Amino acid sequence: xxxxxxxxxxxxxxxxxxxxxxxxLWRTVWDVSNVVLQDMEKEKKKEKMKIFLQSEEVKEMYRxxxxxxxxxxxxxxxxxxxxxQKMEESEFHESLxxxxxVEAQTESPxxxxxxxxxxxxxxxxxxxxxxxxxxxNIVSLPKRxxxxxxxxxxxxxxxxxxxxxxxxxxxxxxxxxxxEPKPISGRCKxxxxxxxxxxxxxxxxxLLGDWIGLLQPSRVDWIAFLDRLxxxxxxxxxxxxxxxxxxxxFDANVRDYSKLIDALAKENRLEDAERILTxxxxxGILPDVITLTIVVHMYCKSGNxxxxxxxxxxLRAHGFQPDMKVYNSMIMAYxxxxxxxxxxxxxxxxxxRDIKPxxxxxxxxxxxxxxxxxxxxxxxxxxxxxxxxxxxxxxxCALMVEACERAGNLDQARHNFDQMMKLGxxxxxxxxxxxxxxxxxxxxxxKALNLLLELEKDGIESGVATxxxxxxxxxKLELFDEVEQILDKIAEQGxxxxxxxxxxxxxxxxxxxxxxxxxxxxxxxxxxxEQLESADFERIIDSLKAGGFVEDARRIHVMMEARxxxxxxxxxxxxxxxxxxGTSHRNKYSPEQR
Numbered sequence: 001x002x003x004x005x006x007x008x009x010x011x012x013x014x015x016x017x018x019x020x021x022x023x024x025l026w027r028t029v030w031d032v033s034n035v036v037l038q039d040m041e042k043e044k045k046k047e048k049m050k051i052f053l054q055s056e057e058v059k060e061m062y063r064x065x066x067x068x069x070x071x072x073x074x075x076x077x078x079x080x081x082x083x084x085q086k087m088e089e090s091e092f093h094e095s096l097x098x099x100x101x102v103e104a105q106t107e108s109p110x111x112x113x114x115x116x117x118x119x120x121x122x123x124x125x126x127x128x129x130x131x132x133x134x135x136x137n138i139v140s141l142p143k144r145x146x147x148x149x150x151x152x153x154x155x156x157x158x159x160x161x162x163x164x165x166x167x168x169x170x171x172x173x174x175x176x177x178x179x180e181p182k183p184i185s186g187r188c189k190x191x192x193x194x195x196x197x198x199x200x201x202x203x204x205x206x207l208l209g210d211w212i213g214l215l216q217p218s219r220v221d222w223i224a225f226l227d228r229l230x231x232x233x234x235x236x237x238x239x240x241x242x243x244x245x246x247x248x249x250f251d252a253n254v255r256d257y258s259k260l261i262d263a264l265a266k267e268n269r270l271e272d273a274e275r276i277l278t279x280x281x282x283x284g285i286l287p288d289v290i291t292l293t294i295v296v297h298m299y300c301k302s303g304n305x306x307x308x309x310x311x312x313x314x315l316r317a318h319g320f321q322p323d324m325k326v327y328n329s330m331i332m333a334y335x336x337x338x339x340x341x342x343x344x345x346x347x348x349x350x351x352x353r354d355i356k357p358x359x360x361x362x363x364x365x366x367x368x369x370x371x372x373x374x375x376x377x378x379x380x381x382x383x384x385x386x387x388x389x390x391x392x393x394x395x396x397c398a399l400m401v402e403a404c405e406r407a408g409n410l411d412q413a414r415h416n417f418d419q420m421m422k423l424g425x426x427x428x429x430x431x432x433x434x435x436x437x438x439x440x441x442x443x444x445x446x447k448a449l450n451l452l453l454e455l456e457k458d459g460i461e462s463g464v465a466t467x468x469x470x471x472x473x474x475x476k477l478e479l480f481d482e483v484e485q486i487l488d489k490i491a492e493q494g495x496x497x498x499x500x501x502x503x504x505x506x507x508x509x510x511x512x513x514x515x516x517x518x519x520x521x522x523x524x525x526x527x528x529x530e531q532l533e534s535a536d537f538e539r540i541i542d543s544l545k546a547g548g549f550v551e552d553a554r555r556i557h558v559m560m561e562a563r564x565x566x567x568x569x570x571x572x573x574x575x576x577x578x579x580x581x582g583t584s585h586r587n588k589y590s591p592e593q594r
Contacts, residue, residue, distance in 0.1 A: 049083055191214060194207055195208065196232050204236060219250055222244055238263070238264060297325070300333040332361075334368075335365060341374075375412060392423060397416060398430060401416045410438045417435050427460065428463075437469045463495075511546075511547065537567070541571060
C-alpha cells in the first residue's frame with residue numbers, strides 16, 4: 001500500500017470495481033493504512049535518531065557541555081536537540097541527492113550537453129589551467145568554511161580559553177565524582193577472600209603481592225579494599241594498612257597516615273602508632289595540624305606527659321593554634337599527673353585567646369588542687385568559675401573543704417563548710433568526712449561530735465566515709481569499744497568497708513593485741529596492695545614493727561619497694577634494728593596459746 005489522499009483513494013476504487021467493498025469501506029481501509037504508514041515512519045525516525053544520538057560529533061558536544069558544568073535535564077535536552085539537528089541535516093542532503101538523481105534521469109540529451117558546457121565555462125573562469133583538460137566536474141553543495149561555534153545562553157564557548165577551563169573542571173570533577181573501583185572476580189576474588197580470612201598472627205605480604213599482580217589496583221581500588229577489610233577483619237586491617245602506605249599505586253598522603261595513627265591510638269596501640277609516625281617523617285611527609293592534634297590526644301590519653309608536651313609544642317612551632325579539644329586534653333594530662341598549676345596556665349592562655357573553658361575543666365583543676373592540698377590554687381579556680389558564670393555547687397564547695405582539710409587549715413575548712421550550708425547545699429558523706437578529718441588533725445573531738453549532732457538534727461546522717469574517719473581517730477586514741485560500736489553501724493548500712501577502714505583496723509587490733517583480727521585485717525589489706533599509697537605502707541609497717549610482727553613488716557616492706565615507694569629512713573633503721581634483736585611477737589607463743 002502506498003500513502004495517498006482522498007482523490008487517489010477514490011480513483012483507485014473507481015478503477016477497481018468490486019461487489020464486496022463499497023466506497024465508504026474503501027475510504028476506511030485507506031485511512032487505516034495511512035495510520036499504519038505514519039506509525040512505521042515514526043519508528044524509522046526513532047531508530048534513525050538513536051544512530052545520531054550515538055554519533056561521535058554529538059558525543060563530543062555532549063562531553064564538552066558536561067565539562068563546562070551543564071547537568072541533568074538540560075544536558076539531555078541539548079543532546080536530543082543536537083541529534084535532531086544532525087538528522088535533519090542528513091535528511092536535507094539525502095533529499096538533494098534524490099532530486100539530483102531524478103533530474104539527471106529526466107533531462108534530455110541536449111539539456112545535459114548544455115549543462116556540461118556551462119559547468120566547463122564556469123570552471124574556466126575560476127581556473128584557466130583546467131580549461132581544455134576535459135575534466136568532468138561534479139555538482140555539489142559548497143563547503144562550509146570557518147570553525148564551529150558553540151553558543152550556550154549567548155556565551156561563545158568556542159574560544160580557546162575555554163579548553164583550559166574544561167581541563168580544570170575535569171580535574172576537579174575527579175575529586176567530586178571519584179572513579180569506581182574495578183570489579184574483583186575470578187582468581188583475584190579468591191585471593192581477596194583469603195586475605196579477608198587471615199588471622200592476626202599470619203603474614204599478609206605474600207597474598208597481598210598476588211592480589212596486586214592480578215588486579216593492578218589504583219588508589220580507588222585500595223580504598224575500597226581497605227574499607228571492606230576494616231569492616232570484615234579489623235584484626236588484620238592494621239597490618240595491611242601499614243603495608244599499603246608503602247605501595248606506589250596507593251600514593252599515600254598525610255591524611256592516610258593521620259587516619260591510621262588515629263585508629264591505632266583509639267585501640268591503645270601506642271607503639272604501632274609511633275612506628276607509623278616515624279615512617280611518615282622518614283618518607284618526607286610533614287605532619288599537618290590534624291596529625292599533630294591526633295598525636296597530642298594520643299599521648300595525653302596514654303599518660304605520657306613528656307611526649308604530650310613535645311607534641312603540643314611542635315603544634316605551636318609549626319604555626320598552628322591549639323583548639324578547645326587540644327587544650328582540654330593537655331589540661332587533663334596535667335591534672336592526671338598531679339600538676340594542676342601547669343594546667344591552670346593553659347586555662348589562662350585559653351582565656352586570653354577568647355576560648356571559654358568548660359565547667360568540667362574548672363572542676364578537674366579544682367579537684368586536682370584539692371588532692372595536692374593547694375588551698376590558694378583551689379580558691380583561684382573557684383573564683384574564676386564564679387566570674388565565668390558558674391555558680392558554686394555542692395561538689396565545688398566540698399572540694400574547697402577537702403583542700404583545706406588536706407592542708408591542715410581547720411578554720412578555712414569550717415568557713416567553707418558553713419558557706420556551703422548558707423548557699424543551701426547539704427554536705428554529703430564525703431564532705432562531712434573531710435570536716436571531721438580536719439578536726440581530727442587538731443584532735444578536737446568535742447567539736448567534731450558537736451558538728452555531727454548538729455547535722456543529725458538537720459536530718460543529715462553520717463555514712464561510711466565519716467565512720468571510717470572516726471574509726472581511724474578512735475583507734476589512735478585506743479577507744480576500742482567505741483570503734484566496735486561504729487563497726488556495727490557500718491554493718492547496718494550494708495556498704496562494703498573502704499580500704500582505709502581495714503588499714504585502721506589492722507593498726508588498732510595490733511595495738512590491742514587481738515592477733516587473729518589483726519591478721520584478718522592484714523589479709524584484706526594485702527589483697528588490695530595495689531591501692532595502697534606510701535603513707536599507708538608506712539603506717540602498716542610501723543604498726544607491725546611495734547606489735548612485734550617483724551617478718552610481716554619485712555614482707556610488706558618488699559611489697560612497698562615493688563610499688564616504687566621508699567620507706568622513710570627512721571622507720572627503715574628501726575625495722576633493721578628489730579630484725580637484729582630477735583624473733584617476732586608472733587613466734588613468742590606456742591600455737592595453742594595463739
